[in-house]
Amino acid sequence: MRKFALLFLAWTLVSVASAQTGSPVVGGVWSGNVTPTSVTVAARMVTAGMRVRLLVSTNPSLAQPVYSSTVTSSGGNGVKFTVQGLQPDTDYHYGLEVGGVIRTDENTRGRFTTFPLGRGSFKIAFASCGDYRHGGQHVYDAIRAEQPLLFINLGDMHYSDTNSTEPEDYRANYDQVLGHRNQGALYRAVPVAYMWDDHDYAGNDSDSTALGRDTARSVYRERVPHYPIASAGGAIAQAFTVGRVRVIMTDLRSASSPVTQRESPSKSRMGSAQKAWFKQELISARDAGYPLVLWVNPDPWIAPAQVGSDTWGGHATERVEIANFIRDNRIANVVLLSGDMHGLAVDNGTNSDYATGGGAPLTVLHGAALTAEPSTKGGPYSGGVLPGRGQYGILEVYDNGGPSVACRFLGMRVGEGAKLTHIFSSSAQSSKEPALVNISTLARVSGADDAVVTGFVISSASARQVLIRAIGPTLAAFGIADAMKRPELAVFNGETLVAANSAWAGDANAEILLTSAFDRAGAFRLIESSSRDAALLLNLSQGAYTVRVKSADGTPGATLLEVYDLP
Numbered sequence: 001m002r003k004f005a006l007l008f009l010a011w012t013l014v015s016v017a018s019a020q021t022g023s024p025v026v027g028g029v030w031s032g033n034v035t036p037t038s039v040t041v042a043a044r045m046v047t048a049g050m051r052v053r054l055l056v057s058t059n060p061s062l063a064q065p066v067y068s069s070t071v072t073s074s075g076g077n078g079v080k081f082t083v084q085g086l087q088p089d090t091d092y093h094y095g096l097e098v099g100g101v102i103r104t105d106e107n108t109r110g111r112f113t114t115f116p117l118g119r120g121s122f123k124i125a126f127a128s129c130g131d132y133r134h135g136g137q138h139v140y141d142a143i144r145a146e147q148p149l150l151f152i153n154l155g156d157m158h159y160s161d162t163n164s165t166e167p168e169d170y171r172a173n174y175d176q177v178l179g180h181r182n183q184g185a186l187y188r189a190v191p192v193a194y195m196w197d198d199h200d201y202a203g204n205d206s207d208s209t210a211l212g213r214d215t216a217r218s219v220y221r222e223r224v225p226h227y228p229i230a231s232a233g234g235a236i237a238q239a240f241t242v243g244r245v246r247v248i249m250t251d252l253r254s255a256s257s258p259v260t261q262r263e264s265p266s267k268s269r270m271g272s273a274q275k276a277w278f279k280q281e282l283i284s285a286r287d288a289g290y291p292l293v294l295w296v297n298p299d300p301w302i303a304p305a306q307v308g309s310d311t312w313g314g315h316a317t318e319r320v321e322i323a324n325f326i327r328d329n330r331i332a333n334v335v336l337l338s339g340d341m342h343g344l345a346v347d348n349g350t351n352s353d354y355a356t357g358g359g360a361p362l363t364v365l366h367g368a369a370l371t372a373e374p375s376t377k378g379g380p381y382s383g384g385v386l387p388g389r390g391q392y393g394i395l396e397v398y399d400n401g402g403p404s405v406a407c408r409f410l411g412m413r414v415g416e417g418a419k420l421t422h423i424f425s426s427s428a429q430s431s432k433e434p435a436l437v438n439i440s441t442l443a444r445v446s447g448a449d450d451a452v453v454t455g456f457v458i459s460s461a462s463a464r465q466v467l468i469r470a471i472g473p474t475l476a477a478f479g480i481a482d483a484m485k486r487p488e489l490a491v492f493n494g495e496t497l498v499a500a501n502s503a504w505a506g507d508a509n510a511e512i513l514l515t516s517a518f519d520r521a522g523a524f525r526l527i528e529s530s531s532r533d534a535a536l537l538l539n540l541s542q543g544a545y546t547v548r549v550k551s552a553d554g555t556p557g558a559t560l561l562e563v564y565d566l567p
């Protein structure tokens with residue numbers, strides 16, 4: 001007992017000493033609200049009355065910085081700075097000047113890259129469910145090593161389960177997260193877009209009735225570098241743009257009716273104000289022509305309807321309402337990023353369509369758990385589900401400037417690489433037209449004697465214009481190492497060869513014709529005119545057709561086979 005008391009005294013002395021001479025920041029700095037030309041940085045100072053300003057520079061030494069205005073730490077000692085006038089698509093470093101002295105403490109320094117202005121390819125990371133009290137914190141180092149443009153934290157950033165009207169209780173949670181060695185280092189290196197779930201809002205399965213609701217909301221606004229929040233004082237929903245991708249983040253906790261309530265049209269996971277905003281955001285994104293809309297939807301969308309289920313299955317009436325809205329307004333390019341379930345999962349729309357009579361097959365991507373114990377929730381998921389920890393999602397967006405973007409989702413596990421992969425293209429055009437992609441399949445052939453074969457039927461009496469592609473070398477841009485080097489595409493009507501191709505842009509004419517067909521179809525553009533990808537634009541009359549892809553040089557590899565019925 002005495003030994004313990006002595007140790008405790010020694011620890012107290014050390015911590016007092018470090019408060020006097022150490023960093024002026026509690027936890028660490030973090031950045032967010034990044035746009036092509038601006039950033040917001042937040043920090044918590046050790047005392048009130050400190051005069052602080054932010055320096056942002058392209059140089060790690062912070063030479064020739066852009067300065068924010070000076071802020072004095074006050075209630076909660078939080079400070080927040082926004083700097084404008086930056087250059088798009090540029091790496092920046094930042095730091096704090098406190099009382100006229102530029103600090104060099106590690107936890108006062110960070111970096112970020114401004115977003116591309118318009119067209120641009122990039123990588124984002126997303127994940128949920130990290131408990132700083134658990135082991136296996138190297139997942140945060142792994143995400144940092146990916147150097148994503150943005151890290152979307154989908155909630156359960158911690159498991160403190162705070163439910164209180166005391167702001168200091170909520171502030172302490174942010175201090176813990178930002179002060180954690182691995183996690184804090186990630187937030188200093190990569191800007192964040194953060195949406196809470198239950199454990200980091202007000203406790204397990206918490207909702208709008210939680211005692212701590214208003215305090216959680218207000219400390220979020222104080223401590224998090226967030227995008228503009230739609231509602232003053234209300235739910236913390238936000239929307240922003242990265243390149244040509246619109247991101248809409250919904251708060252499914254602080255305005256939610258209890259899941260135990262019986263189903264009715266007024267039972268809501270978003271609350272009526274947030275839902276009206278969400279619908280308007282979807283319409284605006286459609287009208288602005290964004291090729292991809294990411295809905296940061298922290299909780300499982302796919303789950304059986306059941307009162308009491310802490311998923312969208314517990315708000316099944318509202319789920320149908322949202323699905324019908326998406327279908328009726330022809331918003332076909334919404335992809336869900338989800339967490340809560342402690343696993344990786346992909347659904348390509350097979351199980352996610354809750355519109356009455358169908359018509360809203362949404363792509364659903366789950367990226368979790370950071371460090372929490374593995375579990376499954378909801379489903380089924382067409383592309384599989386992998387419960388586990390040390391896991392996160394990567395979404396790569398390839399934008400060559402056409403009407404669509406190509407995307408690759410990687411469900412990552414530390415030390416094991418990509419455990420789940422899903423490649424898809426997303427187009428604004430499909431918002432205004434019926435679904436155009438009839439067939440899109442990624443398959444491998446093992447050698448000269450192997451082939452990928454698929455079929456389709458033209459049922460209309462009049463001829464249809466059809467675009468058929470066998471993507472090989474361009475897949476390398478998605479990081480597919482064994483992309484087929486020379487896919488050979490052949491189309492048959494019965495036994496009769498209709499057309500064949502093994503290098504899509506044989507001449508300038510073919511290149512112009514096909515590129516315009518890619519754009520009309522909403523298909524991603526091919527990276528080089530000299531690439532050995534295959535593509536055919538055909539006028540086909542009524543009948544059954546077979547498409548065959550072989551490896552022209554006999555080497556094994558993967559090919560993406562696509563068939564589009566052109567409008």
Ligand SMILES: [Fe+2]
Pocket residue numbers: 128129156199340341342372
């Ligand atoms: Fe969780």
